[in-house]
Amino acid sequence: MSTFERYLTLWVGLCIVVGIALGHVFPGFFHAVGAMEVSRVNIPVAVLIWLMIVPMLLKIDFSALAEVGRHWRGIGVTLFVNWAVKPFSMALLGWLFIGWLFRPYLPATQIDSYIAGLIILAAAPCTAMVFVWSNLTKGEPHFTLSQVALNDAIMVVAFAPIVALLLGLSAITVPWDTLVLSVILYIVIPVIVSQIMRRSLISGGSTARLDALLARLQPLSLVALLATLVMLFGFQGEQIIAQPGVIALLAVPILIQVYFNSGLAYLLNRISGEQHCVAGPSALIGASNFFELAVAAAISLFGFNSGAALATVVGVLIEVPVMLSVVLIVNRSKGWYESAPAVARNSAHSRNA
Numbered sequence: 318m319s320t321f322e323r324y325l326t327l328w329v330g331l332c333i334v335v336g337i338a339l340g341h342v343f344p345g346f347f348h349a350v351g352a353m354e355v356s357r358v359n360i361p362v363a364v365l366i367w368l369m370i371v372p373m374l375l376k377i378d379f380s381a382l383a384e385v386g387r388h389w390r391g392i393g394v395t396l397f398v399n400w401a402v403k404p405f406s407m408a409l410l411g412w413l414f415i416g417w418l419f420r421p422y423l424p425a426t427q428i429d430s431y432i433a434g435l436i437i438l439a440a441a442p443c444t445a446m447v448f449v450w451s452n453l454t455k456g457e458p459h460f461t462l463s464q465v466a467l468n469d470a471i472m473v474v475a476f477a478p479i480v481a482l483l484l485g486l487s488a489i490t491v492p493w494d495t496l497v498l499s500v501i502l503y504i505v506i507p508v509i510v511s512q513i514m515r516r517s518l519i520s521g522g523s524t525a526r527l528d529a530l531l532a533r534l535q536p537l538s539l540v541a542l543l544a545t546l547v548m549l550f551g552f553q554g555e556q557i558i559a560q561p562g563v564i565a566l567l568a569v570p571i572l573i574q575v576y577f578n579s580g581l582a583y584l585l586n587r588i589s590g591e592q593h594c595v596a597g598p599s600a601l602i603g604a605s606n607f608f609e610l611a612v613a614a615a616i617s618l619f620g621f622n623s624g625a626a627l628a629t630v631v632g633v634l635i636e637v638p639v640m641l642s643v644v645l646i647v648n649r650s651k652g653w654y655e656s657a658p659a660v661a662r663n664s665a666h667s668r669n670a
Contacts, residue, residue, distance in 0.1 A: 328543055329637045336547040340554020347551045351621045359616060362548060366613065367507055368541035372534040374511035375527065376448070377466050388460040391595035394585045395464055398578050398603035399442045400475065406577065407439030408432070408483045410570035419566045427624030434615050434628025435570060436483045440476055441614075442468045443605035446640070447598065450605065453644045454597030461598045468602070472610075473504050480614070498617070503610045549612055549630055552621050560627075567631040572639065579604035579643045583654070590659030597647045605640055608633045 340347050353360050411432040420428060451461040518527040550557070557564060582603035586596035611629045619625040654660065 329546060332543045332546040333550050336550025337554040337557050340551035341558050344555055351552055362613060363502055365541045365545040366503060369538050369545060371507050371511050372531060372538040374507055375515050375531060377462060388595050390589040390591040391460055391586055391599040392464060394582050395599045395602050398582045403578050404440040404479050404483060407574050408436050410574055411435040414570045422566060423563060430619055430624030431567060431628045433484050434625035437480055437615050438606050438611040438629045438632040439574060440480045441607035441610045442602060443607050446605060447602050450601040450640055450644055451598035454647050455594060456598035457594040460595045464602055469508060503613050549633060564631055567628050568635055571632055571635060575604045575639050587654055587657045587660060590663035593651050593654050600647060601643060604643060606632055608636055
């Protein structure tokens, strides 16, 4: 990683502080930017998100789905956690903490909106920062690539129905047109654009042109990430400063969700005998969120000043430091992980194969 990427946590922290401060000092500017929308989708945020995720998607060769068979245990565990556990466990945690335990301490009119934001956050598996987390755990790159490609393919068709189902169970009316439009804008279009660009750049069989473009785009991607954070926290700056107690309460189910899902994925991989270099990124993919899509969907569905938007922004607030703590746990527990009989047996089999 570059020096800039190595200190990404610092830059993220600074952007959060700057965004909150700017949102508090210049609320009118951020309100004006927030009004630049089409069908309730904010155009400046959309542009920044496209700049951020297209370079990441350019790295993904969707033919890497053929690699799934090599890491079937890790793939199976991650898919199970991402799609069969994570959204539903967050709905349960949201109801338990926000809808019941913390209800007396939260604005009554925003309870359902907070729960909706948590559900939207959990229903979108991370696709961009996963590459950073995987690299920090010395993760198997082919597994990470194939898992992200598979998650993206599933998310195109599954995100909207799962969110609509769970929000419907929460007695919230879902504007399907806006939700589907968000999926198209933040997943389908970037995937199509990136794959067209990728194929044109490697049409001659060489990746030299693609590598050169990625080298130029990578700084732009990180700058777009930081600018997005400044923008998002600027939109919510007044609310964050005015409601620190609400932020703390919303963070509780998110923190439990991250550690529960990463721990579950890590343990299931260990029981199945998967290699540590696969179990690490599997746990991180199973726990992290595609917060860009989640924030965009929440804003599109409920508005910039809604409890749903605030809940997803809290996810952004704690995403990097919490995921870095999971990276630390995964790395330090490698010896314990590899002491499992199933892991040792499968590792020996792989060496002898």
